[in-house]
Amino acid sequence: MKQQETVAGQPKDIDLGYPASATPYFNGTSDQIDIPYAADINPTSFTVEMSVQFQGGRGYRAILTSVSGSASLGRRGYVFCVNAAQQWQFWLGSGQIGIPWVILTGSKAKEDIWTHLAGTYDSLSQTMAFYINGRAVGQYTGIQFKPNDRHPLHVGAGATEAGASSCFFHGSITKVRIWAKALSPVEIQTLAIERSPKTAEPTSPTSTPPLEVKQPEVPITSLTPTPLPQVKQPEVPITSLTPTPLSQVKQPEVPITLLTPTPPLEAKQPEVPTTPPTPTPPLEVKQPEVPVKPPVTTPPESFFEESPTKEPEKSLQPVLMFDGQDDYVEIPYSPTLDFAQAQDFAIEVWLKPDPMEESKSKTIFDINVLEKWVGTPFPYAIRYSSKNGRLYASRYDDEKKNPAVSCLEPINDQQFHHVAFVKQSSQLYLYVDGVEVASANDTTIGTTQNNSPLYLSRGAVGGGRHFFKGQMAEFRIWNSARSQVEIQADMSRRLVGNEPGLVGYWPLNEGNGDTVSDKTKNANHGQITGATWKQVEVPIDKKVLPLRLSVELSNFYTYAFLLTPATVLELPKGISDRVLFISHAGVSALVEPEVSLESLQNDDERLIQAVLSHDQVICELFRQTTILPLRFGTSFASKESLLTHLESHAEKYLEKLRQLNGKAEYILKFIPRIDEPVITPESGGRQYFLAKKQRYQTQQDFQIAQTAEWENAVHLITQIYKSAIVVQPQGEEARIYLLVSCQDEPLLAEQFLAWQKACSRWELQLGLALPPYHFI
Numbered sequence: 001m002k003q004q005e006t007v008a009g010q011p012k013d014i015d016l017g018y019p020a021s022a023t024p025y026f027n028g029t030s031d032q033i034d035i036p037y038a039a040d041i042n043p044t045s046f047t048v049e050m051s052v053q054f055q056g057g058r059g060y061r062a063i064l065t066s067v068s069g070s071a072s073l074g075r076r077g078y079v080f081c082v083n084a085a086q087q088w089q090f091w092l093g094s095g096q097i098g099i100p101w102v103i104l105t106g107s108k109a110k111e112d113i114w115t116h117l118a119g120t121y122d123s124l125s126q127t128m129a130f131y132i133n134g135r136a137v138g139q140y141t142g143i144q145f146k147p148n149d150r151h152p153l154h155v156g157a158g159a160t161e162a163g164a165s166s167c168f169f170h171g172s173i174t175k176v177r178i179w180a181k182a183l184s185p186v187e188i189q190t191l192a193i194e195r196s197p198k199t200a201e202p203t204s205p206t207s208t209p210p211l212e213v214k215q216p217e218v219p220i221t222s223l224t225p226t227p228l229p230q231v232k233q234p235e236v237p238i239t240s241l242t243p244t245p246l247s248q249v250k251q252p253e254v255p256i257t258l259l260t261p262t263p264p265l266e267a268k269q270p271e272v273p274t275t276p277p278t279p280t281p282p283l284e285v286k287q288p289e290v291p292v293k294p295p296v297t298t299p300p301e302s303f304f305e306e307s308p309t310k311e312p313e314k315s316l317q318p319v320l321m322f323d324g325q326d327d328y329v330e331i332p333y334s335p336t337l338d339f340a341q342a343q344d345f346a347i348e349v350w351l352k353p354d355p356m357e358e359s360k361s362k363t364i365f366d367i368n369v370l371e372k373w374v375g376t377p378f379p380y381a382i383r384y385s386s387k388n389g390r391l392y393a394s395r396y397d398d399e400k401k402n403p404a405v406s407c408l409e410p411i412n413d414q415q416f417h418h419v420a421f422v423k424q425s426s427q428l429y430l431y432v433d434g435v436e437v438a439s440a441n442d443t444t445i446g447t448t449q450n451n452s453p454l455y456l457s458r459g460a461v462g463g464g465r466h467f468f469k470g471q472m473a474e475f476r477i478w479n480s481a482r483s484q485v486e487i488q489a490d491m492s493r494r495l496v497g498n499e500p501g502l503v504g505y506w507p508l509n510e511g512n513g514d515t516v517s518d519k520t521k522n523a524n525h526g527q528i529t530g531a532t533w534k535q536v537e538v539p540i541d542k543k544v545l546p547l548r549l550s551v552e553l554s555n556f557y558t559y560a561f562l563l564t565p566a567t568v569l570e571l572p573k574g575i576s577d578r579v580l581f582i583s584h585a586g587v588s589a590l591v592e593p594e595v596s597l598e599s600l601q602n603d604d605e606r607l608i609q610a611v612l613s614h615d616q617v618i619c620e621l622f623r624q625t626t627i628l629p630l631r632f633g634t635s636f637a638s639k640e641s642l643l644t645h646l647e648s649h650a651e652k653y654l655e656k657l658r659q660l661n662g663k664a665e666y667i668l669k670f671i672p673r674i675d676e677p678v679i680t681p682e683s684g685g686r687q688y689f690l691a692k693k694q695r696y697q698t699q700q701d702f703q704i705a706q707t708a709e710w711e712n713a714v715h716l717i718t719q720i721y722k723s724a725i726v727v728q729p730q731g732e733e734a735r736i737y738l739l740v741s742c743q744d745e746p747l748l749a750e751q752f753l754a755w756q757k758a759c760s761r762w763e764l765q766l767g768l769a770l771p772p773y774h775f776i
Contacts, residue, residue, distance in 0.1 A: 024156075028057050028170025032157035042066060042147035043180040048078065049118040049191055054109045055171040059084055062158035062167040063117070064176065066148040069093065075101055077148035080117060081158075081167070082109045085415070085539060087433065090119040090130040090138075095146025104130035104138035105488075107435040110409065116192040121145050122182035129182075134192030136185055137435065138488075141572065141616050316535040317473075318511035320456075320528070324356050324469025327530035328458035329516055334524045336503045337372065337477055338449045339379040339423075341397060346482040347380055347421040348491070350540065353412055353470040358386045367466050368459040369419075370475075374452040382421055384468065393421035393430050397446035405430040405438040416473070416539055418491045424481030424565070434488040454524075457531070473538055477504035480581075483571055489578060493541045495519070500580060500593070511535075556582070556636045557595035559617050560627040560771075561646075561653050564588045572620045575600075575613045584643050585650035587657075590621060591642065597635055622771040626661045628653060629771040656776060663741050664769035666748065668717070668755075670710060670734040671763040675702035706761040710734060713759050720751070725774050737774045745769065 026032070035041065052063055060081055067077040075093030079101070083089050088106040109115070118131040121143070129139040151159065155176065158167035183191070322328065331337070339345050351369065369391075371381035376398075383392045389412030394404035405428050411417045420431040423442055430438040456475065457468040474494070480501035497505045497519030505519040506526060511533050516526040557575065564583045571579050574592035581588045600607045611632055618629045636642040646653075675698065710729065717736055718724050725737040740748050748766070756764045 023172050023174045025172050026156040026169045028055070028061070028168050031168065032166065033155040034157075035153040035155070037148070037150055037152050040180075041153055041178050042077070042149070043178075044145070044147060045121060045123040045181050046078075046147075047118060047120045047179040047181065047183040047188070048080070048177070049116065049179075049188070050080070050176040051114055051116050051174050053114050053172040054082055054086075054111055054169075056086075056111050057082075057170040060158070060167045061169045062154065063156070063169055063173060065154045065157065065159045066151070067093070067159035068148045068151045069095060069146075074146070076146040077151075078119065078121075078145075079158075080119060082169075085433075088115070088117060088130075088132055088137075090117075090128070092119075092121060092128050092143060092145050094144040096144065102128065102140060102143050104128065104140065105434070106130055106132045106137040107437075108409075108433055118183075118188050118191065120182040120188070127182070129185075131185070131188045131192070134189035136188075139570075141620065142612065317538045317540065318509045318533050319352075319471045319473045319536050319538060320508045320516070320531050321471050321534045322457040322468050322531050324354070324467050325530075327467060327532075329456040329526045329528050329531060331454040331456075331504075331506075331516075331518075331524055331526040333451050333453050334522060336479070336522050337454055337524065338451075339479070341444050341446065341448045343379075343423075343479065344425065344481040345380065345423050346476075346478040346480065346487075347382065347393075348418065348474070348476040348478075348482075348487070349382070350416050350418050350473040350538065351384075351411070351470060352414070352416045352472075353384060353389065353468070354414075355412070356386050356469045367468050368455065368457065369468050369472075370454065370456050371459060372450065372452050372454045373459070374450060376450040376452070377446065377448050378450060378452070379448040380421060380423075382419065391419060391430065391432065393419075393428070395423075395428075395442070395444055395448055397444040397448050399444075399446035401444045401446065403428055403440055403443045405440045407432055407437040409437070416471070418487075418539075420482065420487050420491075422481050422487075431484065431487055434484065434491055436484055454526075456526070471534070471536065473508050474540055475504075475506040475508055476502065479503045486571065486578065486580075492539055497521075554593070554638055555595050555597075556589075556591040556593055556639060556642050557597075558630055558634045558636060558642070559590045559592070559614065560621055560629050561657075562588055562590065562621070562625055562627045563654070563657055565625065570620075570624065572617050573613075574617055575610045579617060582639060582642055582646075584646040587646050587650045587653050589642055589646060590617070590627075591636075595635065597633060618771055622664075626657055626663075627771060628656060628660070628776045629773055660739075660772050660775065662743065663739050663772065663775075665772045665774060666738045666740055666769060667767040668736040668738060668752070669765040669767075670713070670729070670736075670759070671732065671765065672706060672729065672734075673761050673763060675699055675761075702761065709759045709761055713755055713762075716758075717755070723775065739772060739775045742769060 024031075024033070048064065050064065054061070060083055063080040063082070065077070065079045065081075067075065067079060069076040074095045076095040077093050079089075079091035081089050081091070083105070086109050088109055090104045090106075091101045092103075093101055104119075116131075116133050118134075119128070120131075121128045123145065125141060126143050126145075127139065127141045128143050128145070130137050156169040156173055320329070347370070349370065356367075367384040367386050369382040369384050371383070372378050373381060373396075377396050380395050381393065383394075384390075385392065389410030390407055391411060392404060392406040394402060396402045405421070407430060409432075411432065418431075418433050420429075420434075422429040422431065426442050428440050428442050429436055456472060459466055476495070478501045494507060495502065495505055498521070502520055503522060504524055506516045507519065508516055510516060514528040516528060518524040518526070559574070559579065564586055565581070565588065571590070573579075575595055577592060577594070579590055579592045582591055583589075600610050614632045618627070621627050622629070636645065714726055714736070717738075718726065721738050721740070723739045727735040727737075738748070752764065752766050756762075
């Protein structure tokens with residue numbers, strides 16, 4: 001184990017890396033490395049990265065575990081693993097009783113392929129993030145974390161203390177590093193590229209224990225290695241004038257002389273000058289410094305307390321089986337399912353393809369999963385390849401434009417996979433198991449509508465029918481785009497049928513009969529031909545999602561206005577539930593239905609959490625696009641009243657968004673220094689009074705000079721930033737709110753240093769980039 005101590009504020013870099021010539025191989029039944037507990041490798045803020053080559057296995061497989069506590073005492077530490085569905089996961093424990101693990105789930109682990117994994121946690125912003133091959137696959141903000149405080153770090157095994165399961169990993173793990181800070185996405189991406197293992201095969205001995213391979217740099221002679229010589233790692237410079245951007249809700253205030261800007265929560269969010277027809281008056285409430293409660297995410301406790309090969313309990317549920325010969329479902333034509341060229345949509349279905357003979361079709365993607373086509377233009381189709389087991393989704397217009405997206409990896413592994421085909425504005429997206437696998441421009445320009453029925457498992461009349469062989473479940477059609485966050489949130493849960501935007505919902509779980517029911521109000525029920533029912537294990541919760549029990553929604557709590565998104569945005573959880581967009585005339589409102597402001601006012605704890613959630617949603621959205629943030633408590637009684645408001649204010653909002661595009665608010669604080677001349681105790685009589693008079697005069701001179709510095713700084717700054725908002729000194733500080741292009745942040749940092757030098761009687765602090773609260 002190589003370890004670099006903290007030097008001059010640099011982050012600790014703990015390296016468990018092994019050279020490629022002797023990459024450790026773990027046999028999945030008994031191999032592990034235990035690193036003795038040390039506080040240095042369990043920091044409160046961290047980045048853990050590694051390169052992993054997974055070679056399969058049933059049940060949960062632990063890659064890295066640094067864990068203490070228990071379900072009854074509260075989980076502490078972190079876990080990297082492959083779950084029973086063979087997906088990469090990153091777990092975090094809060095140490096709180098009754099609070100389960102918080103889990104971020106990534107893509108399916110590919111066997112025999114080197115993959116770079118990284119997990120980060122920033123204690124200041126309480127943000128955890130998970131990266132696969134340098135790409136962020138998930139993030140939560142407002143998460144509390146407590147590090148492991150006693151147990152070893154296990155490489156290749158689970159938390160084996162107190163009789164818990166080992167969940168031994170099968171494959172290779174190398175280049176494990178632990179940083180005592182949360183690295184930025186750019187830094188993670190750079191590490192993923194630089195530290196990717198070569199294609200050399202890992203060492204895999206037969207009779208000798210695998211981990212006794214001689215290492216050129218890190219000798220390992222037992223499963224509990226002794227401390228190794230310290231090796232100095234390259235220092236990471238931190239004196240750049242360009243601070244690393246973070247997605248943060250709140251940071252403590254640190255003097256800018258360290259170039260660590262801070263976003264103040266105490267800056268009130270001004271109300272957008274609007275006159276909504278029926279909005280509820282905003283609640284006047286100060287944002288207190290209270291941590292946001294972590295989302296309730298409950299992993300199977302079997303990871304720690306049961307057999308490593310025991311899979312999570314699954315229940316048998318009915319699914320529809322197709323024989324690949326002549327089985328299909330026909331859903332009659334309906335205009336609600338026939339989307340025009342510009343209409344956004346999302347198509348979702350669970351699939352389990354069965355092995356089948358390669359068809360004689362010359363088309364690679366020859367098997368029809370679903371399509372709406374009679375040899376004419378069509379709005380959407382999803383197909384499968386009998387040749388390589390891959391998926392393909394497309395649409396086609398009367399100008400012979402045929403944009404498509406396809407995944408590179410096959411899904412012919414005899415497992416259920418969730419598939420989502422999404423159109424949002426001018427882009428098409430394909431998701432498999434909740435992870436984006438492909439995207440392309442939607443090049444259609446003509447009509448895509450037709451009068452065809454919608455088919456499952458077969459093609460159009462008169463064309464190649466190419467029937468699908470396998471199982472299907474939980475088929476959904478939305479008349480709006482869905483983000484990756486929304487897809488992941490709902491893919492493994494049953495719906496009600498009245499969710500906003502849901503225009504077709506066939507659970508395919510009737511279990512008998514020759515009809516599949518559409519649970520939406522459109523009632524486009526399908527007719528089964530040949531297909532049969534079977535009880536199988538499906539990765540879908542039997543429980544119906546308890547969301548929006550009434551079709552007519554009300555109380556639209558509104559967070560912000562923005563341009564109608566042209567790309568998919570990742571939306572965080574709102575105050576109580578998921579947020580969504582309501583759009584009109586090019587402007588979208590980010591809203592959360594069914595939020596009762598009256599109930600919040602009557603519950604102080606919920607009110608505090610709501611305020612923090614409000615700020616969290618706005619900051620997360622601002623990180624992705626330009627917005628007009630609204631004040632806490634802005635609400636519209638109905639969708640109709642919100643649309644009326646958007647219609648009457650769209651032009652004004654569009655102009656303001658144009659002015660704010662690419663810009664952020666920065667808060668420059670002036671904190672007065674205090675001059676306290678010292679009167680020596682020996683002074684007495686006349687000398688004492690003369691000393692007091694001199695001290696008073698010195699203080700007066702200091703305050704005059706201090707005021708002059710402030711006035712000169714205001715003059716200089718407002719000449720550069722014409723829109724600056726100046727708040728005169730009141731009590732302990734003065735403020736200047738600046739609207740600055742994000743591209744000019746390095747220049748702002750340089751200017752700040754000059755301002756600080758010119759204002760020696762003030763301590764200056766510069767905040768992080770914030771939504772433009774004071775400039776809307």
